[in-house]
Amino acid sequence: MVEQRTPISSRTIAEDDPVPDVKNVVLIMSGKGGVGKSTVAANLSLALVRAGYRVGLLDADMYGPSVPTLLGITGQPLSDGKRIRPLERFGLRLMSIGFLLDDPKSAIVWRGPMLHGALVQFLKDVDWGGLDFLILDLPPGTGDIALTLSQRVRANGSLIVTTPQEVALQDVYKSVSMCQKVGIPITGVVENESYFLCDGCDKRHELFGSGGGQKVAEFAGAPLLAQIPLHPDVRQWGDAGTPVVQASPGSGSAKAFVDLAERLVVELDRHNAETSEGLVIDRSGGVNKHLPIAR
Ligand SMILES: Nc1ncnc2c1ncn2[C@@H]1O[C@H](COP(=O)(O)OP(=O)(O)O)[C@@H](O)[C@H]1O
Ligand SMILES: [Mg+2]
Numbered sequence: 001m002v003e004q005r006t007p008i009s010s011r012t013i014a015e016d017d018p019v020p021d022v023k024n025v026v027l028i029m030s031g032k033g034g035v036g037k038s039t040v041a042a043n044l045s046l047a048l049v050r051a052g053y054r055v056g057l058l059d060a061d062m063y064g065p066s067v068p069t070l071l072g073i074t075g076q077p078l079s080d081g082k083r084i085r086p087l088e089r090f091g092l093r094l095m096s097i098g099f100l101l102d103d104p105k106s107a108i109v110w111r112g113p114m115l116h117g118a119l120v121q122f123l124k125d126v127d128w129g130g131l132d133f134l135i136l137d138l139p140p141g142t143g144d145i146a147l148t149l150s151q152r153v154r155a156n157g158s159l160i161v162t163t164p165q166e167v168a169l170q171d172v173y174k175s176v177s178m179c180q181k182v183g184i185p186i187t188g189v190v191e192n193e194s195y196f197l198c199d200g201c202d203k204r205h206e207l208f209g210s211g212g213g214q215k216v217a218e219f220a221g222a223p224l225l226a227q228i229p230l231h232p233d234v235r236q237w238g239d240a241g242t243p244v245v246q247a248s249p250g251s252g253s254a255k256a257f258v259d260l261a262e263r264l265v266v267e268l269d270r271h272n273a274e275t276s277e278g279l280v281i282d283r284s285g286g287v288n289k290h291l292p293i294a295r
């Protein structure tokens with residue numbers, strides 16, 4: 001587990017960047033709830049830690065924080081009066097609104113401005129330290145939080161999470177369009193709950209149909225980076241506070257997340273190289289979908 005990390009390149013960091021010591025900022029998003037954003041965010045983050053990277057996971061779901069449960073951690077983060085120390089679990093640095101509530105499961109009823117303030121604080125006032133990756137677990141939808149974040153965090157990547165079935169897609173398309181409108185680069189698409197591996201045979205049972213991830217990828221003009229199996233272990237280990245990548249690294253589900261992490265690193269490196277060469281990213285909103293990078 002104590003591997004030497006492969007060096008990862010950095011995004012271009014402007015003077016007013018809220019997290020200047022963070023090389024890569026990646027948003028995990030979807031127009032739809034319950035598709036596995038938080039599960040993907042937690043397992044991906046741990047896969048990156050286990051590959052030797054310095055990683056932070058910011059729970060940006062202010063109304064329904066998942067990080068305390070998924071990582072099995074509660075407690076008040078310490079502050080020196082100026083900066084807040086993130087909590088740490090399995091080598092992963094963590095911040096969640098859930099850490100600041102008496103009852104992490106209580107719904108938070110905050111008004112927009114307070115919410116924005118808290119989110120910006122989570123970026124600027126948390127002592128993340130030097131990070132190779134800051135992963136942001138976003139709430140569902142294309143609302144305020146996603147917009148605030150897109151304006152404040154200079155994300156150089158995002159993963160759009162979907163499930164295979166047709167009913168999920170319309171909402172997911174909306175998040176793709178939002179990214180394109182506000183200039184968030186879409187690094188790739190993750191199809192979660194793609195297939196079920198039973199104990200009896202080695203077939204992939206496609207319980208929810210197939211092709212959803214590929215359709216979203218085509219719409220986004222981005223690669224389908226992973227198909228994550230539906231497996232009871234994923235949910236059980238998540239509920240138990242030790243995500244499957246950490247609890248059962250040899251399992252098929254864990255391997256799917258590790259592969260995703262490896263592909264993400266490659267794609268971000270490529271993106272960073274292209275943008276640092278002064279190439280202009282096509283933000284035409286899909287008009288030139290098949291040529292995401294244009295001079
Ligand atoms: N690949 C999977 N296999 C089995 N259960 C999963 C998988 N992905 C997510 N789940 C379960 O589905 C539920 C919703 O996942 P969650 O990550 O909270 O979604 P979101 O953040 O998009 O709302 C959780 O109970 C989680 O454990
Ligand atoms: Mg979630």
Ligand SMILES: [Zn+2]
Nearest residue numbers: 198200201203
């Ligand atoms: Zn079978």
